[in-house]
Amino acid sequence: MKKTNGEKEKRDTKTKHPSRPWVDEDLKDGTDHPLEEEEGEEEWQGLEENVAHVPFTCERYSEAEMIKRSQTFYELLNKRRSVRFLSDEPVPREVIDNVIRTAGTSPSGAHTEPWTFVVVQDPNLKHKIREIVEEEEEINYKKRMGDRWVNDLKRLRTNWIKEYLDTAPYLILIFKQVYGRLPNGKKKTHYYNEISVSIACGILLAALQNAGLYTVTSTPLNCGPQLRVLLQRPANEKLLLLLPVGYPKRDATVPALTRKPLEDIMVFM
Amino acid sequence: MKKTNGEKEKRDTKTKHPSRPWVDEDLKDGTDHPLEEEEGEEEWQGLEENVAHVPFTCERYSEAEMIKRSQTFYELLNKRRSVRFLSDEPVPREVIDNVIRTAGTSPSGAHTEPWTFVVVQDPNLKHKIREIVEEEEEINYKKRMGDRWVNDLKRLRTNWIKEYLDTAPYLILIFKQVYGRLPNGKKKTHYYNEISVSIACGILLAALQNAGLYTVTSTPLNCGPQLRVLLQRPANEKLLLLLPVGYPKRDATVPALTRKPLEDIMVFM
Numbered sequence: 181m182k183k184t185n186g187e188k189e190k191r192d193t194k195t196k197h198p199s200r201p202w203v204d205e206d207l208k209d210g211t212d213h214p215l216e217e218e219e220g221e222e223e224w225q226g227l228e229e230n231v232a233h234v235p236f237t238c239e240r241y242s243e244a245e246m247i248k249r250s251q252t253f254y255e256l257l258n259k260r261r262s263v264r265f266l267s268d269e270p271v272p273r274e275v276i277d278n279v280i281r282t283a284g285t286s287p288s289g290a291h292t293e294p295w296t297f298v299v300v301q302d303p304n305l306k307h308k309i310r311e312i313v314e315e316e317e318e319i320n321y322k323k324r325m326g327d328r329w330v331n332d333l334k335r336l337r338t339n340w341i342k343e344y345l346d347t348a349p350y351l352i353l354i355f356k357q358v359y360g361r362l363p364n365g366k367k368k369t370h371y372y373n374e375i376s377v378s379i380a381c382g383i384l385l386a387a388l389q390n391a392g393l394y395t396v397t398s399t400p401l402n403c404g405p406q407l408r409v410l411l412q413r414p415a416n417e418k419l420l421l422l423l424p425v426g427y428p429k430r431d432a433t434v435p436a437l438t439r440k441p442l443e444d445i446m447v448f449m
Numbered sequence: 450m451k452k453t454n455g456e457k458e459k460r461d462t463k464t465k466h467p468s469r470p471w472v473d474e475d476l477k478d479g480t481d482h483p484l485e486e487e488e489g490e491e492e493w494q495g496l497e498e499n500v501a502h503v504p505f506t507c508e509r510y511s512e513a514e515m516i517k518r519s520q521t522f523y524e525l526l527n528k529r530r531s532v533r534f535l536s537d538e539p540v541p542r543e544v545i546d547n548v549i550r551t552a553g554t555s556p557s558g559a560h561t562e563p564w565t566f567v568v569v570q571d572p573n574l575k576h577k578i579r580e581i582v583e584e585e586e587e588i589n590y591k592k593r594m595g596d597r598w599v600n601d602l603k604r605l606r607t608n609w610i611k612e613y614l615d616t617a618p619y620l621i622l623i624f625k626q627v628y629g630r631l632p633n634g635k636k637k638t639h640y641y642n643e644i645s646v647s648i649a650c651g652i653l654l655a656a657l658q659n660a661g662l663y664t665v666t667s668t669p670l671n672c673g674p675q676l677r678v679l680l681q682r683p684a685n686e687k688l689l690l691l692l693p694v695g696y697p698k699r700d701a702t703v704p705a706l707t708r709k710p711l712e713d714i715m716v717f718m
Contacts, residue, residue, distance in 0.1 A: 233702040241661040250547035250660040278519035287666045382651020391519040392510040397556045433502040
């Protein structure tokens with residue numbers, strides 16, 4: 181396939197470029213879709229031949245600036261907490277657009293960009309999502325946890341009720357596209373789609389914190405299929421995370437948790 | 450288990466707190482370790498009973514500030530590219546410490562913080578890593594790709610040679626802790642360890658970009674076990690990603706790729 185100009189052509193080229201190191205690894209370990217060698221190879225061939233390389237230039241900070249910037253960014257993100265008590269105060273739509281754009285700058289396996297961010301503002305739709313999530317949660321609590329546990333939770337006011345699904349001005353449901361389609365209609369494996377979309381969500385969380393918005397990272401129990409149908413997403417998309425987004429309530433509380441110190445998470449050699 | 454004071458006790462409480470919404474989802478879909486119900490329940494019970502909640506307060510920006518901050522952050526991260534041509538110029542260690550600290554602020558399933566960041570600066574160790582990665586890559590290229598493909602790659606100067614593994618001042622190897630140990634020595638499932646560590650890597654990529662450092666997100670082919678042994682990581686840790694970190698070379702190039710526009714990644718309802 182020869183490269184021509186025009187946006188569509190760009191997109192083809194792009195979505196088929198292999199970020200080499202991504203494409204190879206043992207998919208047994210971690211990712212959710214087996215590598216089909218034929219496809220893999222075919223895919224790569226089309227690609228490398230099509231991709232032009234261009235010079236890369238970037239901003240350069242002084243060492244002092246780098247140290248200061250990295251320290252300031254750490255302090256900003258270290259203030260992030262998962263907040264389950266969100267107010268219904270509206271949030272500017274433009275901010276939501278910007279944080280999703282930011283998440284979209286994430287790297288992805290073979291540059292497939294295998295993510296769909298469904299942003300739900302409609303109150304009726306939010307309530308339907310809440311009903312689906314709470315119904316599954318209630319079943320889960322009662323079936324799997326037993327009475328004693330349920331009572332403990334009641335005592336702690338922690339149960340299957342997820343009020344934030346109604347109150348948060350936005351719910352962001354993040355879907356991973358587990359495969360795509362080649363121009364010839366053949367299935368195109370999305371290597372590392374789950375790792376890629378999770379990395380994009382990490383960047384999204386950083387963008388939310390930078391904007392002064394809060395959320396709780398959640399993976400609703402067994403709701404993926406129902407929510408996918410409710411939100412009319414195609415069969416190649418699977419729900420990965422649900423993020424309610426807004427401002428904390430005035431009386432919001434968080435668990436008294438600490439984070440591991442650097443020496444517990446970093447090994448220097 | 451009653452809560453007492455002291456850092457160690459804090460840690461126990463903390464590592465056992467369930468971020469509720471994380472703990473439930475269908476592990477069939479995506480994560481790499483089956484939920485063992487007994488353990489799950491036991492774990493949760495210990496936790497909720499121990500966790501105190503505290504009031505949460507946070508900074509509040511004006512809407513104009515939020516829009517500006519979110520726009521500026523998008524522009525910063527949109528300049529990020531995966532760079533395979535890294536110079537050997539040294540990078541301040543303090544910046545590396547700060548970006549790892551920042552990654553450590555990520556949320557994680559049941560707040561297990563199941564990540565280990567191995568930072569390799571030692572030239573001999575970097576070279577050993579390069580030898581392991583390139584050996585596997587060469588096998589992969591020759592076995593799986595066939596002569597025509599290998600020749601295409603030669604023509605494109607893209608092959609199994611990964612010079613950046615020697616030249617980058619630091620290699621960050623990110624391991625996911627697939628399980629931990631309870632005080633009683635029992636295995637403690639780390640729910641969503643791969644999603645959690647990938648989210649932390651997204652935050653790490655944002656921190657690197659903010660500091661003016663570059664990398665290429667890589668998952669070395671079949672090298673996990675060998676690299677784990679080389680770096681003396683325990684059996685519960687699996688290599689997820691390898692990030693060479695440094696400054697781009699003066700003559701660095703990147704593939705001419707574009708990113709999907711907002712309307713291709715966001716659905717608003």
